[in-house]
Amino acid sequence: MDNLFTSISPELPEEIIEVLLKTEHCRLERIVSGGQATAPGEWYDQDAHEWVVLLTGGAGLRFEDEPEPRLLRPGDYLLIPAHRRHRVEWTDPEAPTVWLALHYHG
Amino acid sequence: MDNLFTSISPELPEEIIEVLLKTEHCRLERIVSGGQATAPGEWYDQDAHEWVVLLTGGAGLRFEDEPEPRLLRPGDYLLIPAHRRHRVEWTDPEAPTVWLALHYHG
Numbered sequence: 001m002d003n004l005f006t007s008i009s010p011e012l013p014e015e016i017i018e019v020l021l022k023t024e025h026c027r028l029e030r031i032v033s034g035g036q037a038t039a040p041g042e043w044y045d046q047d048a049h050e051w052v053v054l055l056t057g058g059a060g061l062r063f064e065d066e067p068e069p070r071l072l073r074p075g076d077y078l079l080i081p082a083h084r085r086h087r088v089e090w091t092d093p094e095a096p097t098v099w100l101a102l103h104y105h106g
Numbered sequence: 107m108d109n110l111f112t113s114i115s116p117e118l119p120e121e122i123i124e125v126l127l128k129t130e131h132c133r134l135e136r137i138v139s140g141g142q143a144t145a146p147g148e149w150y151d152q153d154a155h156e157w158v159v160l161l162t163g164g165a166g167l168r169f170e171d172e173p174e175p176r177l178l179r180p181g182d183y184l185l186i187p188a189h190r191r192h193r194v195e196w197t198d199p200e201a202p203t204v205w206l207a208l209h210y211h212g
Contacts (some may be wrong), residue, residue, distance in 0.1 A: 055161070078107055
């Protein structure tokens with residue numbers, strides 16, 4: 001049986017994105033971050049909606065239309081509507097941050 | 107911010123199913139079980155596919171076409187294709203079992 005929390009390298013020089021499920025209408029990903037952040041000055045501007053939950057670790061998620069990043073701890077989830085610009089300010093440098101992200105249209 | 111692991115009653119006389127997201131093509135649910143199981147002799151036979159992950163607690167998931175239940179521990183995930191008959195033999199009676207289930211077509 002596959003597990004979201006195993007097979008994680010202790011060294012994560014790059015963020016790992018694994019597609020768990022893909023249909024015509026949605027894509028489910030496991031993302032593992034090891035201290036990475038969105039490049040300075042860059043923002044995500046996505047065509048699809050994204051429902052995302054942080055399962056381990058921690059992160060700061062900033063929306064362009066909000067003054068401060070939101071602090072995400074295990075279990076925290078939120079919806080990022082298509083084209084709401086956002087960036088990951090930081091992820092936990094000490095332990096892997098595991099996310100599940102569901103991208104969908106409509 | 108909403109969290110998958112908070113707002114869980116210490117007493118769970120019934121399983122709680124909360125729809126987190128619903129579109130024309132998929133439905134994402136948080137399910138919290140407190141020792142419940144599928145009624146004796148009953149099987150789920152679903153029209154949609156279901157991707158499911160167990161996040162806390164534990165469960166025994168039995169497919170009708172397999173002799174033994176699969177033991178699910180936190181992080182374990184699997185795909186239940188539409189109409190593959192299955193049942194939950196048990197869930198952890200000591201601690202809440204939190205699942206995320208994505209039901210989808212196509």
